[in-house]
Amino acid sequence: KAGVTQTPRYLIKTRGQQVTLSCSPISGHRSVSWYQQTPGQGLQFLFEYFSETQRNKGNFPGRFSGRQFSNSRSEMNVSTLELGDSALYLCASAPRTGTFYEQYFGPGTRLTVT
Amino acid sequence: SQKIEQNSEALNIQEGKTATLTCNYTNYSPAYLQWYRQDPGRGPVFLLLIRENEKEKRKERLKVTFDTTLKQSLFHITASQPADSATYLCALPASGGSYIPTFGRGTSLIVHP
Numbered sequence: 001k002a003g004v005t006q007t008p009r010y011l012i013k014t015r016g017q018q019v020t021l022s023c024s025p026i027s028g029h030r031s032v033s034w035y036q037q038t039p040g041q042g043l044q045f046l047f048e049y050f051s052e053t054q055r056n057k058g059n060f061p062g063r064f065s066g067r068q069f070s071n072s073r074s075e076m077n078v079s080t081l082e083l084g085d086s087a088l089y090l091c092a093s094a095p096r097t098g099t100f101y102e103q104y105f106g107p108g109t110r111l112t113v114t
Numbered sequence: 115s116q117k118i119e120q121n122s123e124a125l126n127i128q129e130g131k132t133a134t135l136t137c138n139y140t141n142y143s144p145a146y147l148q149w150y151r152q153d154p155g156r157g158p159v160f161l162l163l164i165r166e167n168e169k170e171k172r173k174e175r176l177k178v179t180f181d182t183t184l185k186q187s188l189f190h191i192t193a194s195q196p197a198d199s200a201t202y203l204c205a206l207p208a209s210g211g212s213y214i215p216t217f218g219r220g221t222s223l224i225v226h227p
């Protein structure tokens with residue numbers, strides 16, 4: 001079974017721009033969560049989507065948003081990029097909502113904001 | 115809110131020895147605790163989950179203990195190999211029933227041949 005895939009793997013953007021990251025979950029998994037990982041803050045939960053609805057949300061500003069499509073694929077958008085948004089963005093999929101103990105992570109998208 | 119502490123200093127050991135990593139937490143009594151392995155530039159890979167009523171869990175060369183009184187988990191890798199070199203993260207579900215995981219910063223393990 002194919003794992004979680006994320007595109008693109010690397011991205012360089014300029015302050016003020018916006019960016020969209022994509023995540024395809026493991027086949028049959030309907031929950032997709034997004035995380036931000038930085039050296040300073042570690043791995044932090046952004047939000048979770050299940051059945052095209054946001055089910056859980058972390059403590060991030062409204063510039064961070066996401067959506068999920070009917071095939072469970074998910075996108076994450078960050079608007080008005082700031083230097084501090086430079087991070088590894090990870091997506092994880094799980095069979096059902098809230099089953100974070102069963103989640104599988106993708107390889108991540110490395111975002112650099114200049 | 116809960117706080118998770120892992121040793122920020124890298125752990126250097128010789129091949130064949132047992133590596134022991136520590137995860138301490140405060141302000142909380144989690145229903146379970148997880149350990150993940152993360153290689154540079156890659157996503158974390160789940161290794162083991164131990165529940166609050168389990169004292170110890172094993173998987174091949176891995177062993178995890180969970181002391182809810184001390185609020186501590188120990189992660190052991192026996193007969194360590196250079197391929198075990200990675201960062202190891204512990205994670206706890208958030209309090210309040212949401213089960214959103216909170217991750218420690220991780221400890222880097224370096225196994226020297």
